[in-house]
Amino acid sequence: MRRFVVLLPIALLTASCNPDSEVTGSTNKCATSLYPSYDPKLRDQCVAVCIKCDHGNTVTCSTSCFLKGAH
Template sequence: MRAIFVVLALLITAGCQQETEITGSTSNMCAIDLFPSYNPKNLNQCLAVCSKCDRGTTVTCSTSCKLRGAG
């Protein structure tokens, strides 16, 4: 009985945790509008797309881009 409760609790919490990535068509279109050959590994392009398309700040965009491998 306890194992069933644990499994149900894990399923419920897993359904609540959703990550959003830049794979959505709206963000992709915004990035392509800014840079026709957008390269997310290019730090300058990543920062520009993050701040304009995702309305990020300099600090959050810098951190996000670097965590994604932009350099």
């Protein structure tokens, strides 16, 4: 049990260090249909595209965009 308690945080930290891929494929088409000049660094655009194209909600999309550097 102690091993699990130690390994779980290490596994979560390792998984969180992997970079997310940028907008590609069908998400890119969806994003450009919403914003012809889509800029993922603009918070409003990033959140709107996340909600519409990735089927997220406001909280998760806002957090995701913040972590990706949108302001």
